Amino acid sequence: MLDQDSLDLLFDSIKRFLQERYGFADYQRISDSELGWSQEMWQEFVSMGWLGLTVPEEDGGLGATAAQCLDLFEHAGGALVLEPLLPTLLIAGEVVRTVRHATTRKMLANGVIGGDVRMSLVPRQVEAVCTCSVIANGDGFHLKGRFPAVLGGANATHFVVSAQLGDEFAMFLVPKANTGVEVEPVRLIDGRWGATLNIDSIMEAEALLPIDARGGQRLEDLVAAGCVAEAAGVLKRALNTSIEYLKLRKQFGQPLSSLQVVQHAMAEVYVVSEQMRSLVKAVSEGLEGPDSTYLVSAAKAYLGIAGYRAVEKCIQFHGGMGITEEYPIGHYYKRLLVLGAACGSASGHLQRMAFRIRSETR
Amino acid sequence: MRYRYSPELEEFRHEVRCFIREKLPSSLARKTRRYEHLAKEDVQLWHSILAAHGWSASHWPKEYGGPGWSPVERYLFDEECALADAPPLSPFGLALVGPVIYTFGSDSQRQHYLPKIRNGQHWWCQGYSEPDAGSDLVALKTKAVLEGSEYIITGQKTWSTDAHLADYMICLARTRGEGKPQASLSLFIIDMQAEGVTVRPIETIDHGHSVNEVFLDGVRVPASALVGEENQGWTYAKFLLGNERTHNAQVQRSRRDWQLLCDMLKQLRCGAGCLIDEPSFGRAIAELDVLLIALEASVKRVLEDQVRGREPGTEASILKLEGSELQQAITNLAVRALEEVSGPLSFDLITEHIGLEGPCADYAAGVAERHLFRRSVSIYAGANEIQKNIIAKSVLGM
Known part of the structure; x- marks a missing residue:
């Protein structure tokens, strides 16, 4: 495993790269392009070694844990990165590690490191609105289901899908190239491409990953943790952008930043942004612990309870400028809404927490 | 859910827990849960038990008679005290005056005042x-x-x-x-x-x-x-109030209140089930846990900074703000629960009448007092508006 010092160095360089090369204007240009993300940028990420971060060392990667990578997502969130780092980077290592077939494993590992394999996790959370069935079919399986709003779905090459196999939990690695895998791209409000996935496909036996229900939950926790880390980056940037604007914008002969009503609201935004960062830290320390799912739920719920409101205040204090496409603040808001809903909304997470609280000994 | 610490720290926690279990009189724990304004003798009793063990001035350095604990150990000690419903010691000597005297006072002031603050003789x-x-x-x-x-x-x-x-x-x-x-x-x-x-x-x-x-x-x-x-009084006063703000997050006491409130919601009947089965109460208690976990995470961040030798600055304002609002939010939900089951609040709630028993019945009996007195937590130690002024000025440069 990579030691923390080398990792911090890498994150510093990532931060610098994003500051220099991924400003708001770059984001706008890429977002307005036909593809909606930049393959050139993606190749730069590849050449800087970002994508091999979580791939095990024996497979040629850097072997970092997902928890160690959360800092990267804070930076990427703040820069509104459109490229599909989010699902791939966090789950690739875990998935590659479980693949038994040596050739497939090598192909996947090299693909991830080289940027040609992009994975997307189809979370179980969408069960309420997806139907999914799988039946054993000779040596393989027949997987059937419809999965809406899969984050990173439009540019993924592989889908990690959980399904019910008899009474058992099962997880499959489904290549997009398989016959019977249909991807309907959906542009999400933050400009990123998601997809609705229609699967009616015969899988080979090796598509079944040796991941049990706990392992499946863990993958979901990892992606949710990534969302929370991105959100922390978004909140911090939304706060800083707003403060800058408020210091420049004058009304009634004085900068808006000198009004106490504005100062107090921004102090509240600051508190939320710092609390979100504390939660990211707690999540990254707790991801290997027994309460990781509960902790991730809490962080995800905090984003919905407090995070949205914080950026809404920022928009309010921008006045009319806050609702223009030209200003960054609205883009931070849209990114935050997507991050809040991906991998389960605040309501869903609160419900799950309530269930657990109820079931603890009375 | 509970944060896990290193085996050494968990062992330390265990030692503290065993000590409290053995030494804390149950009548004192009960009074603390009931939020009674404790008599001086009650608080002094617990103070002297801790002092005899060298644990009363838990955050003082060794040279002034403290146990020499790290910030994280202090936090765990306070957490165990809170979870066991130990009465809070009078904070003015221990948490506020003591540090001012050993930091800025004269040698004779140190010799004269510190030992008696430590052993609880002087309030x-x-x-x-x-x-x-x-x-x-x-x-x-x-x-x-x-x-x-x-x-x-x-x-x-x-x-x-x-x-x-x-x-x-x-x-x-x-x-x-x-x-x-x-x-x-x-x-x-x-x-x-x-x-x-x-x-x-x-x-x-x-x-x-x-x-x-x-x-x-x-x-x-x-x-x-x-x-x-x-x-130089203003400098000392700011130092003192800074300590007060970290202390005023009261996150461990809030965690304990949350537990007792949870138990209360699980015992209070509502229709065919319990109050906690009601979606609005289930969601509300989960939401409080979210805020608690966030605050605990922020407190932990400050503690780790302190371990690295960085004293809290504006973070103290975050903790005071969020900590005080959370204390109030918890009693708000407790009030809502009691209103749902027994109607308008009374200072003399008879908890057996609403089917409560055990520690959470003590808690319920003190809800009215807690709720009313807790209006003060967002006002004292620099009103929350002052904390926002501090953040706007010194962090955000507004």
């Missing part, structure tokens, strides 16, 4: 706020005039918690400095038995008595009662 109160100087503390008018080898102090202090029980007051008064109003403040130690000191109780809306008005009418104190240097 302290604060003389900061005045009728016209609350959040705007710098506006205070109490005067201290040097006459020969004595200062003569005249003025009126208010909101002095425990002044009716205290042996000494730490008092902020105006001396003869020049320049900004902050530059003429000095910090004094006043003997509450001195001639010219009058204490008048202020009854609060929970029908409790813990705060007081204190009249200082030409009180003579020796020059040695001055803490540190003349006209």
